[in-house]
Amino acid sequence: MTTPYARSPDVDVATAGARAGADVVRALYGRRLARVDKGxxxxxxxxxxxxxxxxLDVIRAARPDDAVLGEEGGQRGAADAARQWLVDPLCGTLNYAVGTMLVAVNVALREGPAAVADPFGGEVFCTDGETAWVRQDGADDAPLTPASATRLVDVNLDPPFPSAPGFRAADLLAHPGFTGHFRPRVVSTTLALAWVAAGRRAAYVTDGDDLSGSVHFAAGIALCRAAGCVVTGIDGALIGETTRGLVAAADAETHELLMSGIRRA
Known part of the structure; x- marks a missing residue:
């Protein structure tokens, strides 16, 4: 197996962390697990x-001075630290809890390398911030190449709906401009963003606030950007602190078709 894309030591940390989390997720799958209510x-x-x-064990061992923001444990280290890792240890908890294997493990260095692991597919989608690739045991690394040929678009339909009534994802699915070009899928996990980067989905659409700094989406956004996808908010603006929602499309044509449907939904 060759690893020609590992150009930054931080990529190895992100990848090792995502794999460590994926090992736990895979090992505990199918068991009766305690739940912690978040409201x-x-x-x-x-x-x-x-x-x-x-x-966290992986990150602490390799980068003891870095801060970490975890989905479950919150902030560790200074929130304004120069280096901060964003960790979502199990994206797709509801899927997982009901025995569905469509989940992901996300590890991202803010504004840097990131990794998204598929615990059951055995793949880790990686980026050094400039290029993106998929790594699987026993196989050579392969570049991620976006493509819209599938016409499959994953749409997150989970509440809340902060952009309503101006935009509601469910309305997009019923718009003739959408149904005439695309076929909807609902994954509700960052795995969908990795699939957009890999050409397995034409696009992904979700609502929400400041997703670029979210433990749920930072790694997927980094993958899509590095792979060459068109990534904006639902208003078409570049992702930032004031941007709402996310549209990650394989190419400009797909992005424009989706934006047209969003504007009219």
Whole structure:
């Protein structure tokens, strides 16, 4: 196996962390797990918590001075630290809890390298911030190449809906401009962003606030950008602190078709 894309030591840290978390998620799959209620229908499981611990062990060993923002454990280290890792130990907890294997483990250095691990597919999608590739045991690294040929678009339909009534994802699915070009899929996990970067999905659409700094989306956004996808908010603006939502498309044509549907939804 060759690893020609590992140009930054931080890529190895992100990849090792994502793999460590994925090992925990895979090992605990199918067991009766305790749940921690977060309110508003959200919850964590023992797998989320143990996966985050495994990831933190990797980061602490390799980068003891870096700060970490974890989905379950919150902020560790200074929030304004020069280097901060964003960790979502189990993206797709509801899927996982009901026995669905469509989940991901996300580890991203803010404004830097990132990795998204598929615990059950055995793949780790990686970026050094400039290029993006997929790594699988026993196989050579392969570049991520976006493509819109599948016409499959993952749309996050989970509440809340902060942009309503101006934009509601469910309305997009019923718009003739959408149904005439695309076929909807609903994954509700950052795995969908990795699939956009890999050419397995034409696009991904979600609502939300400041997703670039979110433990849920930072790694997926980094992958899509490095792979050459068109990544904006639902208003078409570049992702930033004041941007709402996310549209990650394989190419400019797909992005414009989706933006047209969003504007009219």
């Amino acid at each position: 508003a229908g959200d919850f964590a499981t023992t797998a989320d918590i143990e996966s985050e611990k495994a990831i």
